[in-house]
Structures are given as structure tokens and as C-alpha cells.
Amino acid sequence: MTTTRFAPSPTGYIHVGNLRTALMNYLIARKAGGTFILRIDDTDPERSKEEYVDAIKQDLDWLGLHWDRVERQSARLERYAEAADRLREMGRFYEAFETPTELDLKRKKQLNMGKPPVYDRAALNLSEAEKDKLRAERGDGVWRFKLDQERIEWTDGILGDTSIDAASVSDPVLIRGDGQVLYTLASVVDDTEMGVTHVVRGSDHVTNTATQIQIIAALGGTVPSFAHHSLLTGPQGDSLSKRLGTLSLRDLRAQGVEPMALLSLMARLGSADPVELRSSMDELIEGFDISRFGAAPTKFDAADLFPLTAHHLQSLDYADVADKIADIGVPGDLGERFWLVARDNITTLHDLEGWWTLFRDGAEPVIEDEDAAFIAQAMDMLPEGPHDTDTWGAWTTAVKEATGRKGKALFMPLRKALTGQGHGPDMAQVLPLLQRIRAKE
Secondary structure (H helix, E strand, C coil): EEEEEEECCCCCEEHHHHHHHHHHHHHHHHHCEEEEEEECCCCCCCCCCHHHHHHHHHHHHHHHCCCCCCHHHHHHHHHHHHHHHHHCCCCCCCEECCCHHHHHHHHHHHHHHHCCCCCCCCHCCCCCCHHHHHHHHCCCCCEEEEECEEEEEEEEEECCCEEEHHHCCCCCCCCCCCCEEEHHHHHHHHHCCCCCCCEEEHHHHHHHHHHHHHHHHHCCCCCCEEEEECCCCCCCEEEEECHHHEHHHHHHHHHCCCHHHHHHHHHCCCCCCCCCCCCCHHHHCCCHHHHEEECCCCCHHHHHHHHHHHHHCCCCCCCHHHHHHHHCCCCCEEEEEEEEHHHHHCCCCCCCHHHHHHHHHCCCCCCCCCHHHHHHHHHHHCCCCCCCCHHHHHHHHHHHHHCCCCCHHHHHHHHHHCCCCCCCCCHHHHHHHCCCCCCHH
């Protein structure tokens, strides 16, 4: 069975970069009728916070990315310790004691000599007595996985045939000196034991994937199918890394972005297929093909989400938004009429409140000096309410006959006087909704 996972660290809110990874893994699982696991990467007790765990779940729920089960890495520490013991027994795990300063000096020396800045495995030459002395001086060391220095190859779902020379990579640290298990070991053990078959993640993980393939093999696991998607940039190709904090899903939600707009963009961004607004998750699943994505950096512009949101809202029926409309105070007998008038003139649902305020309280009239007498005469001719959809046509016909005005010279001053705006919904539909007409007062 196809099994995928999304493994966020609860150290902050999910942003658009995280979402891309979550969505691709979700769509692969659902298209194959498989399992989608939400795996909370919370092995760092200092930075992990329960409020972020809750926020991650809320954001995924908002989007409709429903998981089949939740796993917590903090509950699996014994499994990681057992895997570490197995690696020690087979001679693939060794303790190293260099300080960050010493490692930095080694790297600089190697670079000056024109060599790749790879850890020199000096710790492998330490005697037990030397290790004991270093532990007494510095505390426990870090634990590194000893790579087989050969070429690591795999067929990537996006990048195609990929290979990394392990001799050009430092033996990865899997356990810190304070005993904290790092992502690489925890992820390998989890992927192996949870039967993960497909892993989609960012292209910044390619080297990490190479080392994980060797660790998986050492532990007797089955290597998943890996795919590495491109990284997002800003609309001008600038790095998004410093702005991702302002592109969290909850910030986008607060701005009124609709889930289907966000999902529709993310399901196609960076692929050979055009972005198309989808109406349901089933449509997204059916149209998803990981092989259509490319490796080039992908431009993301949050502004693109708002036209998609507007188009999505225009497709909704009154029943889809009835609660929201009731919440802003629109009476039930006016709710559906209000929605049908407002929906083509909003970008997000937040804009509904402005339209209802206008209809309820009336607008400050905008009247040009040359139109003042015309507006006064027209307002005297406006029949008392309640008005219906025929009122506007009958009224403007009468005003035209009385004043001789026609076309834009007739309709635009009346619109501005009634709504304070030079554009907006069909006035035949607006007039019955106006609870107050200030220009008539």
C-alpha cells in the first residue's frame, strides 16, 4: 500500500513552503487509495511547543488535508535508541568529540588546500583511553554514521536519475552530545517501521536523502521512492526564506484566502501544467502528477491567491456562505439577495462587511457641483420604499424624460449619489437592498 507522510517540526506555524510538501504527499496517498501520516517531529524538547502542534492540525484541517493517523517522534525515542545500538554493533556508528571551533578550522584548512570540506574521521583513530579523557574534559561526544564512500544513486520522482558521491559528504551526526536524536536518524527509523513508500520534500534535502539511503540499507529497510520538489522564491526570484514567517497559512487565512484557491495554486505551481481553479479535493487528486514538476526554482506571489479566491467565491451558492452572512448582521430575508448582489464584487469574504455597511447605513453621497440640481430633482422623483428590482428602471426612465439626461450622464451621477462609488453591482439589484438613502435626506 502507498504510504506517505508529512513531518513538520512544531517550532512554528506552517507556511507555504511546508504546505507544498504536505500537499504533494497527501495527493500521492489519496490518488493511490493509500495512507497519509501526520508525523510530528518533536525530538527537540526546547523548541517544540504544543501550541504549534495544535496549530499544524488546525491549518491542515482548514485546508481539508485530513490525515489517517498521527505519530509523535517524542513517543518513539526507544526505537531510535535501539536503531543506534544496532548501528554501533555493526561498526557504522562512532563517537566524535571535536568542538564547533575545531571543526570550523578543519573545514577552512581543507578549503585552503583545495579539498572538499568533509569531516576527516579523526575520531575513528581514538583509543578508548583517549575517548575517556575527552569525555571527562568535554562531556559526551556526537554520534556519526560511517558512510560507505561510494556513489549513492536513485531515480528521483522529479529530478530523474540522481547520484551523490558519499566521499564528498561528511559522515552525518545522528545524535547530539546531549543525547538528542536528530532528524536524519528519527526519520529513517520511522519511514522504515511505518512502511513509508513515497517521500516528497524540498530539493535542499537531496544530500540528506543520499545519506538516509545508506542508513536505511544498513538497518535492513526498504528505500522509499524519493522526489525532491523545487524551492519557492519570491515573484522577482528573491529568496523566500526570510519572508516565510509572514506567509504562514494562518496569516493567509486571516487575509481571507480561501482553501481551494491556495490548494489549486500549490497543486500546480512549478509544474508543466497551468494553474487552474479546482472546485473540490477530488479534482485536485485526479489532476495531480508528480512527474509534471520541474527542478528549477519556482516563483511564488501571494497576490496570485486573491484572484483565485474571488473566482472561487463567485462559484458558491448562498447556502455555502449563509452563516457568514448572518454573522455580519444581514437579516435572513435579505441574505440570499445580498449574496447574489455582492459576490461578484468581492475579493474575499471580508469584503462582505463593507457592502452590508453600505446597504444598511447608506453611503455618503458623491455629487459633483454640476450634478447637484439634477440629483436633487431625481431624488424628489424617487418613490418611497420598499423598492424592488423594477424600481431602478422605472425611476431612471422617468428622470430621463424629465431632465433630458441619458446614458452615462444619467446613470453615473445617480450611482455615485446612492452608493458613493463609481462602480459596483447592478443598481436594479442594489436599490432594493438600500436600507437608507442619504442623498434623499
